[in-house]
Amino acid sequence: MTGNLSLALCIGVLYTVGTYLLLQRTLTRVVIGLGLLAHGANLLLLQAGGPAGAPPFAAKDGSAGTAGVVGGTADPLPQAMVLTAIVIAFGVSAFLLALAYRSWTLSGEDEVQDDVEDRRIARLEDAAAHVRQPRPEDEL
Amino acid sequence: MNDDLLRVLVPLPVVLPLLAAGTSVLLARRQVLQRALSLLTLVALVATAGTLLHLVDSDGTAVVQLGGWAAPYGISLVADRLSALLLLVSAMVLLAVLGYAIGQGVADGRRSTLAVFHPCYLVLAAGIAMAFLTGDLFNLFVAFEVMLVASYVLITLDGGKAQVRAGMTYVVTSLLASTLFVTVIGLVYAATGTVNMADAAMRMGDLPEGLRVALGLTMLIVFGIKAAIFPLFSWLPDSYPTAPSPVTAVFAGLLTKVGVYAIIRTQTLIFPGEGAIASVLLVLAALTMVVGILGAIVQDDVKRLLSFTIVSHIGYMLLGLGLYSVAGLAGAILYTVHHIVVQTTLFLVAGLMERREGTSSIARSGGLQRVAPLLAVLYLLPALSLAGIPPLSGFLAKLGLLQAGLADGSSLARVAVWAAIATSLLTLLAMTRVWSGVFWGPVAEVVADADTEDNVDVGVARTPRLMVASTVVAVVGGLSITLVAGPLYGLTTRAAEDLVDRSSYVTAVLGDGGGGTR
Secondary structure: OOOOHHHHHHHHHHHHHHHHHHOOOEHHHHHHHHHHHHHHHHHHHHHHOOOOOOOOOOOOOOOOOOOOOOOOOOOHHHHHHHHHHHHHHHHHHHHHHHHHHHHHHHHOOOEOOOOHHHHHHHHHHHHHHHHHOOOHHHHO | OHHHHHHHHOOHHHHHHHHHHHHHHHOOOOHHHHHHHHHHHHHHHHHHHHHHHHHHHHHOOEEEEHHHOOOOOOOEEEEOHHHHHHHHHHHHHHHHHHHHHHHHHHHHOOHHHHHHHHHHHHHHHHHHHHHHHEOEHHHHHHHHHHHHHHHHHHHOOOOOHHHHHHHHHHHHHHHHHHHHHHHHHHHHHHHHOOOEHHHHHHHHOOOOHHHHHHHHHHHHHHHHHHHOOHHHOOHHHHHHHHOOHHHHHHHHHHHHHHHHHHHHHHHHHOOOOOHHHHHHHHHHHHHHHHHHHHHHHOOOEHHHHHHHHHHHHHHHHHHHHHHOOHHHHHHHHHHHHHHHHHHHHHHHHHHHHHHHHOOOEOOOOOOHHHHOHHHHHHHHHHHHHHHOOOOOHHHHHHHHHHHHHHHHOOHHHHHHHHHHHHHHHHHHHHHHHHHHHHHOOOOOOOOOOOOOOOOOOOOOOOOOHHHHHHHHHHHHHHHHHHHOHHHHHHHHHHHHHHHHOOHHHHHHHHOOOOOOOO
16 A cells, blocks of 8 residues: 655644643644644544555456555545544533533632642642641741 | 343443433433442342343353444454352342432432433443453443442532542543553554454464563553552542541452452453563552551541552462463452452441441541441451451452462462462551441440541441441442352352453454454
């Protein structure tokens, strides 16, 4: 199977940028990052269907070629799968945006909130540090 | 006659809940009808799954080609012994939890969330059924999405701060796993030219070994995130405990097991006997068991503790798969059945405890066995079963796995077996901590919870009969696994034989040619 280099590079860039954005703390960036990753995955599916340019049903001479082979018909399956994946990603992105908005309404911050348990441990740590080191005014 | 029946029965577990979910949305204002519809649908689902299991066990794997498109091109729904068995157990658990949820909803009377709960719950059932029945990789992705979208709504049902925070973690992790899944489907399609699992299984042999192992491991990562295996589990104990009790219970029992099912199905069918993957599975199994249970021991919140035990016990199923023998796989399937029932029951009991005490913290509870002796019994039975005390189901499932592990004879398998035994003891320790903290000691005063970060409804000490009854049914269900252990182990052994000898599955899907028609 021959691949398309520009498409391959595009997929690579989308995965890279998507992964970078996913690792950010701001929820908006996470959402955009997931969107880019989904696009990269969709392009990858398309790439898996073989080279573009083949006729949709039958070749000009009327012969039905082999799927995915130059001169044969285009492979419809990856396109159907990409369409399904796009619809799913669209729906889930809408939900994610609503959730991010809800999170912003509740906390006033567009950031991933800390783990509850982490915060409890941090509080315990603070309290312990407090006991060990008396405040400057106590030392009088 | 049977063929016609099967043509209806195989797609029914997917179609029925989906149709009911649509109708349920229309009935949003008529709660009694909505409840009746959900109950009827799930009863029908149990009946369908039971019939399906009976037919498949006597006649062999049943296949329906959707829309009449022949196998490698269209989507096949496949019911073999493994999927029919897990479908039946899941349907029963869904039904028991629905009873619990209705009981809780009636008592608390939150109309708005309840109206959303029923359709989502049915969609979840449809997604789970589709994931078990599908014979197509891309359709498996769709099934996971159907299931996950319903679970996103259910986990954020209350819409409070804690739920949104946990829901965010859950949704983002699941989405990342889904994107990886699409990626690996694209790669499998590029390499083999098919997404039909049976067809891919046949074509995988032509690929170079390195590519096969790479694809197999990527797929393991995808389903590993869903199943919460060792390095990929940290989202689970963080997100599950914040959801309403019935939702957590059904997630704990079913969602991770669907991931485990997908791992078992793909690894046995598409990537069978890859030595490298089997060793990775055994190492991951040992680490998942030990790390998970060490996490559980130090928790103070009962629900978080139980969430860590889910992670830990996923390791047992991986152990059975990693051995890749009939005995190992039979043990893994039996363990999955046992764990679905027992883990769900424990979360249902934890929900009852929380109502009673007004908190899920072990430190702030106490003396519950004097106030609520029935609750103590309901907790103790599944807890001991989880730890593997004879003659409960956990013991039988673990025994099967340990025997299979020792029969394997490799040093890696022996290490994993020792890890399994240690985990079993540590599970007992974790369960005993809950017991001594919550049920023994002086009776704790039920106080308003100052901690707003957990979503405990204080002042609802009144526990509806329906909630208790559903929990009792679930506990009895767990006990009855012991009673039917002989036939059940026979069934899981036959299911495991099907998995090891792939030809029955492949022939059923692709017809007698076996090699595909393209």
